[in-house]
Amino acid sequence: QVQLVESGGGLVQPGGSLRLSCAASGSIFRINNMAWYRQARGKQRAFVASITSGGSSNYADSVQGRFTISRDNANNTVWLQMNTLKAEDTAVYFCKLDALKYLWPHGPVTYWGQGTQVTVSS
Numbered sequence: 001q002v003q004l005v006e007s008g009g010g011l012v013q014p015g016g017s018l019r020l021s022c023a024a025s026g027s028i029f030r031i032n033n034m035a036w037y038r039q040a041r042g043k044q045r046a047f048v049a050s051i052t053s054g055g056s057s058n059y060a061d062s063v064q065g066r067f068t069i070s071r072d073n074a075n076n077t078v079w080l081q082m083n084t085l086k087a088e089d090t091a092v093y094f095c096k097l098d099a100l101k102y103l104w105p106h107g108p109v110t111y112w113g114q115g116t117q118v119t120v121s122s
Contacts, residue, residue, distance in 0.1 A: 002026035002111050006095055009116030016120070017083045022095030022113050024076040027102035034071050034078040034098075038091035038118075045094065049080060062088075085120045092117050 008020040024031065035050035049069040051057045057069050068081040078095055095113040100106040 002028055002099075004095055004097065004111055004113035006093070006113040006116040009093060009118045011119045011121065012085055013122050014086060014120055016085050017081070018085065018118060020080040020082070020093055020095075020116060020118070022078050024097055024111065028076065028097075029100040029102045029106045031073070031076055031097050031099045034069075035096045036069060036078070036080045037094045037096055038089075039094070039115075040088075040091040043091075048093070051078065082118070085118075087120050090118060090120050 003025050004022055006020065006022045008018060010018060012018050031053065033050050033052055036048040037045050038048050039045040047060055048063055049057060049059045049067055051069045051071050053073060059067060066084045069078065071078045082089065092115040094115045097111040099109055099111065101109050
């Protein structure tokens with residue numbers, strides 16, 4: 001059984017910073033893309049950032065230049081460094097892993113974290 005454990009959320013003032021982490025445990029053949037999504041109250045879950053196994057990253061326009069995604073392939077961990085936070089960044093943040101199952105034939109599978117609350121408010 002694969003589990004994703006997220007941490008790092010909390011309450012921060014506008015202009016502040018937070019760093020989210022997501023660690024995967026369990027049997028996985030290979031993790032391909034790792035990503036962060038967020039869901040604000042009353043809205044649909046939305047893409048924030050992603051990173052490939054080779055380190056190529058992609059960002060939503062709303063966070064470009066403020067957020068940085070990174071990963072540690074050896075420890076199946078992904079981070080999201082969030083700087084210059086704004087009130088509109090308030091949401092529950094979820095990590096998402098696109099992986100290959102441990103058992104043959106290693107079919108594709110997607111895992112989601114449980115979510116961590118980020119609140120930006122003065």
